[in-house]
Amino acid sequence: MATLLLTGASGLVGSRLLPRLVEAGHTVRALVRGDVTLPAGAAAVHGDLADPGSLRPAVKDVEAVVHLAALFRTTDEDAVWRANLDGTRNLLSAVQAYAPRARFVMTSTGNVYDADATRPARESDPCSPTQAYPASKVAAEALVRESGLTWSVLRLPFVYGEGDGHLASMPGLVSRFGLHPAHTYSVAHHRDVAQVVKMALAGTLDSRVVNVTDDAPITVLEMTALAGSEVEGSAEPLTDPWHGRMDGTLLRELGFSPEVPTVQAAARAGIL
Template sequence: MASLLLTGATGLVGSRLLPRLVEAGFECRALVRGDVALPAAVTGVRGDLDDPDTLQAAVEGVDAVVHLAALFRTRDEAAIWRANRDGTRNLIAAVKQHAPNARLVMSSTGNVYNPDATRPALETDECSPKTAYGASKVAAEQLLRDSGLTWVVLRLPFVYGEGDGHLASMQALAQQFGLHPAHAYAVAHHRDIAAAVRLALTGVMDGRIVNVADGAPPVTVYEMARLAGKPIEGSAEPLVNPWSGHLDSTLLHELGFTPSVPTVYAAARDGIL
């Protein structure tokens, strides 16, 4: 049985990914800061990415690390950089010293791409994010690519499903950030994020950056809010850039990925939003 460490195990994605990794047969550890509820088969290891001295026990002897931990929605840009870049640097150093043969799969984000793009973003595109979050993830990606470890970077889309509240938050996000109702995002359900991670752990993505999305047309802010039961008003005002937020997931599908939840409307039909 392969052993695996998951960071960010209690987050929106991690809390849904962890039981699926257990079900897939991995012997799982979770990096945690305190007492938290974890699946029965999971070992919680106390540690903090801010404190390199606490990471040895978490990584020692594992076959793989799935690094989800990140900081996003805060105005504290220094905290974003500490969590996303510096925390990743500390994790990489621990893996290199205590589990040098482990595969490190890191979640990144579609927010690394240029918001002024003229087509769906490809993994080979130059990244020029406009936010501290996007820039910190680009820096973390580069640290991993230069690490000498066996690595995979998964650039995630808007992730939703299983009552996580992400779709329901769109009404507030649209108001907070002035999102156009027609602005659209590539999406993927939690089931398919787990499928992409499991595929990455087979080795087929080693040394690659891979966009993750269900492959269906991106979903508008208006549709997300309506599906969540928190509708917003439409607008006929021009959309500044219809391509921002779109990810080209051709590579992922060529590597053998097939979504089990093909569209957000299929998720709604099946009651798994």
């Protein structure tokens, strides 16, 4: 098992991933800026991705880095670029200097794919997003690929489960962004995000960009129903019907099989 650094440990994904990494036997350092409560077996290391000089204690001699930290759903585009691109650049520089043999695993987003796709997006498809969040993640991915480190990039879909509140937020997102009730999205449960991170840490995904998704996309209407606040249906035509859909074939060819194959299976198991 590895000594590793986790960024974004207090976030929606990181807070569920951290205890699983500890349970798997890894020695985990969590990069934090303030006082936080961590699960037993994890150590807080104070630092800030915006402050390159603060990162040496966090990365020195680690065997792996899992970089989850990101900023999104804000109107401050400059802040998004600073967090997602400059922060990744600073972290990479620290790893190159103080742990050059470390494996670097970065999570990205399925939002990087172009909205006008004609099928579920594949990893080889062009990505030219214009919004700050996905554009900054594409730029950060490029830094990772060009870093000279051993790397992998995991493009995550809508992640949910274990009472994280993400699924429950869907009715509000419908109102905020005008989502069509028939639009379908690729999704993945926290258990399967953790499974893919473990595959990356084991080296299975070295030098790969992979889409992470379960076995069946789900409509906005179905998500809101599961959240307890079903929106009204619509027969209006869909615009960009494949936006938000990812093809998970490559990851399955590399050995992935989702533990939670569908959102409906998660509901039956009581792990929403």
